[in-house]
Amino acid sequence: EDQVTQSPEALRLQEGESSSLNCSYTVSGLRGLFWYRQDPGKGPEFLFTLYSAGEEKEKERLKATLTKKESFLHITAPKPEDSATYLCAVQARNSGGSNYKLTFGKGTLLTVNP
Amino acid sequence: DAGVIQSPRHEVTEMGQEVTLRCKPISGHNSLFWYRQTMMRGLELLIYFNNNVPIDDSGMPEDRFSAKMPNASFSTLKIQPSEPRDSAVYFCASSLRWSAEAFFGQGTRLTVV
Numbered sequence: 001e002d003q004v005t006q007s008p009e010a011l012r013l014q015e016g017e018s019s020s021l022n023c024s025y026t027v028s029g030l031r032g033l034f035w036y037r038q039d040p041g042k043g044p045e046f047l048f049t050l051y052s053a054g055e056e057k058e059k060e061r062l063k064a065t066l067t068k069k070e071s072f073l074h075i076t077a078p079k080p081e082d083s084a085t086y087l088c089a090v091q092a093r094n095s096g097g098s099n100y101k102l103t104f105g106k107g108t109l110l111t112v113n114p
Numbered sequence: 115d116a117g118v119i120q121s122p123r124h125e126v127t128e129m130g131q132e133v134t135l136r137c138k139p140i141s142g143h144n145s146l147f148w149y150r151q152t153m154m155r156g157l158e159l160l161i162y163f164n165n166n167v168p169i170d171d172s173g174m175p176e177d178r179f180s181a182k183m184p185n186a187s188f189s190t191l192k193i194q195p196s197e198p199r200d201s202a203v204y205f206c207a208s209s210l211r212w213s214a215e216a217f218f219g220q221g222t223r224l225t226v227v
Contacts, residue, residue, distance in 0.1 A: 034215060043118070043205050043218030044157070087157070091213070100145065100212035101170070104157040 002027045002092050006105035013078055013112050021073040021108045023088030033071050034102065035064050036087040044087055078112045085109045118219035120206050126225045132194040135222045137206030138187055145212045148181055148191050149205040151221070157205070163189065164212060196226045 003026040013019055025033065032051050036044035048057045050066040057064050061082060063074045073086055089102040119138040127133050139146050148160040160173040166183045174181070178197070183189040193200055203223050207216040 031213070036218075041220075043207075043221050046215045046217060049215055089157075100162055100164075101159055102147075102157075102216065106156045 002090055002101075002103040004088055004090055004103055004105035006086075006088055006108050008108060009106070010109040011111070013075075013110070015079055015112055015114050016077050018074070018076045018078070020075070021086055021110070023071040023073070023105055024069060025071070025088075025090045027090050027092045027103075029093035030090060031093045032091045033066055034089045034091065035071070035073055036089065038085045038087055038107065047086075075110070078110075080112045080114050083110055083112045118206055118208055118217055120204075120219035120222050122222060123220060124223045124225075126227065127196055129197055129226055130195040131226075132192065133196045133200075133224060133226075135191040135204050135206075135224070137189045137191070137219060139189070139206070139208030140217055141187065143208035143210055143217075144186070145209045145214075145216075146183060146189055147207045147209075147216060148189070149207060149218075151203045151205060160191070160204075162212075193224075196224075198226045201225050 005024045007022045032049050034049050035047040037047055038044045048064040053068045055066050061076050065072045085107040087107045089104040091102055121136045144165050146163040149157050151157045161171045161181045162169050163183045179193055181191045203221045205218050205221045207218040209216040
């Protein structure tokens, strides 16, 4: 069974204090790893897809990286508007045909104080 | 595009009543997903449609839950009869194809009292 574990559950940073969120996964064969941002009362908003170990993607203050066992979301010089829950999800290569399925972690609640 | 549109945003109903949640996916997307989000279990896939056809409903918790997609621009998730443990936020998401990133609606917060 595919599993995704995110840590920490919650992270509180001061504005400008860089840090990283972790997403550890267990999957039979990874097709893709997805990062989403979710604001209170809203649906998850797509950020990145990573497909292979060593791949990196950046968007503004966020950079996502991928290894064979985990992904990191690095936040550089965060601002209060970066406060949100960040969700990680994996999509597996599955010969049984359910390779469309996203398995989500519980998320990391990030709070950035001014 | 306005994105994925869900209605209603909030629903409060009494136990035993029928509840219908609605979703309009992004135009041109051929994959549609219904998810449920709770504090305990996070986001869980309930059902997946491809080209309006239900492909996988193994996540539907019980026979009380049913979903339809009569055309490419509309889907419903129905709970009959509803129970307090069905209280959660229900999301609809769509994607260009099964392998692409999914775009989520704003969700429907369901409270069953």
